[in-house]
Amino acid sequence: MARRRRHHRRGHRRRRVEDEGAEQEATPATPPSCPHFFKIILSQTLESGKLGIPKRFLRRHGKDLLGLVFLKVEGGLTWPVKLEKSEDGMVWLWKGWRKFMEHYSIGFGHLLVFRYEGDSVFRVIIFDKSASEIDYPSSIGSYGPRPEGEFLSRKEEDVVEIEDSEGFAPRSRPRSKGLSRGFGGRSSLTALELASKFKSDHPFFRVVMRPSYIQKYLCVPCEFFRKHVQKNKQLVTLRYSDRSWQVKLRSYGHRRMAFLSTGWSSFVRETGLHVSDVCVFELIDRNDIMFRVSNFNNDGWIEIGQSQCQESSSEPSFHGSPCLSPVTAHEKASGFESDHPFFKVVMRPSYVRKQLSIPSGFFRKHVQKNKQIATLRYSDRLWQVKLRSFEHRGTAFLSNGWCSFVRETGLRLRDVCVFELIDRDDIVFSVYIFKSDGLSPVSAFEKARRLESDHPFFKVVMRPSYVRKRLSIPSEFFRKHVKKNKQVATLSYLDRSWQVKLKSYDHRGMAFLTSGWPSFTRETGLRLGDVCVFELIDRDDIVFRVSIFSSDGRIEIEQSQFRESSSEPAFHGSPCPSPVATYEKASKFESEYPFFHVVILPNHIYTKLNIPWKFMKTYIRGDRRMVTLVNSGRSWEVKLHGYKRFQIAFLAAGWSAFVREARLCIGDACVFELIDRDNIVFRISIFSGVNREVICID
DNA sequence: ACTTACTCAGAGGCCGTCTC
């Protein structure tokens, strides 16, 4: 049930944020008895002296509105305002509206919520530019509104609110694209309203989650910090749904600022906090600085600290690079809950190809040290997988047998797996696979990977740090194509260009696009998972022509002179994803003979090739030490090593000769068909990169 | 034959500076 509700909640979150000046009606979560709409005050409204009522609101409630309505502000007067109807069906608040605006000093960027109470009466809530509700004194006559940015509530002295979110509230700073981009919120407003009703005996503050809060750290309102937090405190505890997180409290005394830093991102990730969620932080223990956190979500879902909601006591944290975390699979998996301990993993190329890294925290906590084998259960099948751990490094992997699991369950890059430990004694995991579907970056990836240019270029999958901060330039590309004295690059995209600072650290061979890059990502709408191709079209002035391939089909612009590639440069930003396509081709391979396939990695070229132990155990009898590889009419004798004790097998002596002479390349996928079990003869089919397809199949 | 250590690229965190 809880799972279903959560899923429902995610669905709401994904609703598109409305545009500038959006007019909203009551949300589905709002009781039907209390319809409302909101308006953002733009210059046009100020100049015309009238305010349009949203048509959708009129359709539902317009018949109740006669020629006159009454506007009431909390604790204030009731203002009669005449309505005007224009020919196009619009209805305006007209005579009396200007007076109302002047009286309450309503200005550009203010947000007004009109809650319809029936009988032509609207209760009006006024938010200033910082999205803080202006709390007008009850003896309104001689008072103007409180200064912008002041957010202390008079009703509750211990309450400090900061209600400001890039997601739906106007920022205190002007932005280039207008201040109300995505005032979105029909749903945010509901969350905000719900949160605004929050009451507690403890001091508390409310925060609307901004992108920077989600991505980096949370700013604690300085007023609250000064008043309630002892200066020597450096650690706080956040309680949420029966779990606790230790988070570092960082403060700059001289600036009277405070942030929740180390540990905050874990809290965000593990509680599934999103931009525009409204959180209430209740200080339930002043001595140890413990906050009870309640989250008011966008669709009215409330998750209160230490609530009855079922929340996993295990570790629901995601493991694996966030850049590869597909929003959809990720979100689907986010709803997973269990009484058993579990961990979640986003499939990275190395996981799909090789071995799965187990989160060290999970391993330490739940897996007995002497265990060497784990069993994976998926559907009605079981797989035995070797459990490798390196205690001193705190790392652990699923190795031998894992590849078979991947192959046989059809696991792919960016799928999300949940591993639920249902039997601690025998280490049995029940595995749940959340497919990344078509919304993963794969399609963008596939499109981008086919491109080639006469100019030097590199390709990047957008990671969180790239989107929000800076872009890392492949060191090899930088060394090879960019002159050392260059400090500025130009990014050309469509008809626009951006000047971006080029920062390099020669001693480490690292290079980044820094200042100006955030503007580029913001203004081109670049998002996590999008793929960018950077063509260096001018080496002297470092001009990159950029092509963007969106991860969800939202936009796709190919403005360059790209053509289909035959020799594909590696992607940057995630470890060597290019073999995935060849792997996928090889995955479709069918044969009457038993077979396995591998993607050739650098270490395969120079050293040895592992054979899946399960394959070895099932199909290769006896203790034979030599095998024959057949390809394109030629054959190679290769030494076979198999170690029962470690369940490892690989091809060694003779293998490198095969690699060399069969012209295997890194990223190629090979299918090994066992065409003669007695003499151990493998027929090798090679699937190469783009355009080469299968080079030869005997 | 197998394990462990080392190296390096890159992601992300910390904290100072800048800007509004």
Place this chain on the structure above:
DNA sequence: GAGACGGCCTCTGAGTAAGT
């Protein structure tokens, strides 16, 4: 003053070489 931005450092993990 508040918060965004930027520089640099540390940590992580993949790949590989060396050690036992």
